[in-house]
Amino acid sequence: MSTRAIHVADGVAAAPREPSPEEAPALHARGLSLWYGARRVLDAIDLAVPARRITALIGPSGCGKSSLLRCLNRLNDEIDGARVEGDVRLGETDVYAPDAVVHELRRRVGIVFQRPNPFPLSIHDNVAYGLRLLGVRSRHVLDERVEAALRAAALWDEVASRLDDGALGLSLGQQQRLVIARAIAVEPDVLMLDEPASALDPAATLRFEELLHELARRYTLLLVTHNMQQAARVSDFTAFMHAGRLVEFGDTDALFTNPRERQTEDFITGRYG
Numbered sequence: 001m002s003t004r005a006i007h008v009a010d011g012v013a014a015a016p017r018e019p020s021p022e023e024a025p026a027l028h029a030r031g032l033s034l035w036y037g038a039r040r041v042l043d044a045i046d047l048a049v050p051a052r053r054i055t056a057l058i059g060p061s062g063c064g065k066s067s068l069l070r071c072l073n074r075l076n077d078e079i080d081g082a083r084v085e086g087d088v089r090l091g092e093t094d095v096y097a098p099d100a101v102v103h104e105l106r107r108r109v110g111i112v113f114q115r116p117n118p119f120p121l122s123i124h125d126n127v128a129y130g131l132r133l134l135g136v137r138s139r140h141v142l143d144e145r146v147e148a149a150l151r152a153a154a155l156w157d158e159v160a161s162r163l164d165d166g167a168l169g170l171s172l173g174q175q176q177r178l179v180i181a182r183a184i185a186v187e188p189d190v191l192m193l194d195e196p197a198s199a200l201d202p203a204a205t206l207r208f209e210e211l212l213h214e215l216a217r218r219y220t221l222l223l224v225t226h227n228m229q230q231a232a233r234v235s236d237f238t239a240f241m242h243a244g245r246l247v248e249f250g251d252t253d254a255l256f257t258n259p260r261e262r263q264t265e266d267f268i269t270g271r272y273g
């Protein structure tokens with residue numbers, strides 16, 4: 001999208017985003033299928049997620065959006081009876097290689113869910129959590145990285161004076177930014193967001209969308225949203241899924257103004273879903 005305002009948050013290096021369509025995709029799924037038991041819920045998905053862009057993932061409820069995200073960082077490993085076929089590359093890394101280090105994959109591909117899920121710890125310790133798991137022990141380094149992540153998530157100014165307070169005392173919108181700070185503290189390559197703004201009011205949603213633009217300067221974002229206006233406003237590319245298949249992928253402006261597939265058109269014009 002070309003005409004949107006870019007808001008510059010504190011602490012985020014405002015390096016210009018180079019338009020580089022030849023850049024290798026950050027994440028690339030090929031022939032990706034998923035079964036839960038005998039039921040196939042993803043059907044040979046081919047999706048190349050462009051690096052340092054916002055890709056929206058849209059489609060009717062139950063079409064497999066959350067399942068696809070879970071395949072991309074192997075959260076499906078945790079689900080009994082889930083079976084994956086196909087190929088997923090994170091940069092050069094084969095995500096499903098037998099020797100893949102799953103916790104490292106999950107560091108590189110962070111996920112933020114619809115309901116913010118801060119841990120029952122202090123604000124500081126929520127953001128420091130992943131860093132501690134990575135073995136960062138120095139209080140000084142932790143403090144620095146926590147501050148940088150909170151600034152990047154546009155939350156620092158609201159919490160700087162109360163980092164030791166419990167995270168559960170934050171408002172919903174603050175908790176959502178806290179879990180984003182927690183996800184980016186470990187410097188992921190890709191940040192997946194599964195309907196992250198659905199619990200926010202309209203003003204908080206607009207601020208949140210500005211934050212997404214800021215984050216896309218440094219990270220690859222894959223955003224599931226039920227809100228067509230939001231997909232059209234914030235994303236550079238849009239993927240439309242239906243019944244486990246990726247029906248259409250393209251530049252967001254083109255997909256919304258001139259969809260190639262009838263199913264896409266029906267969905268974005270609200271005829272179903």
Ligand SMILES: Nc1ncnc2c1ncn2[C@@H]1O[C@H](COP(=O)(O)OP(=O)(O)OP(=O)(O)O)[C@@H](O)[C@H]1O
Pocket residue numbers: 036041059060061062063064065066067068079
């Ligand atoms: N853990 C699970 N075990 C078995 N089936 C599941 C599981 N999780 C999801 N499913 C099924 O897989 C299909 C895809 O679900 P998924 O949650 O990925 O859809 P979605 O597109 O994210 O929907 P929504 O927009 O409502 O969040 C659905 O039919 C769902 O019932």
Ligand SMILES: [Mg+2]
Pocket residue numbers: 065066067194
């Ligand atoms: Mg879902």
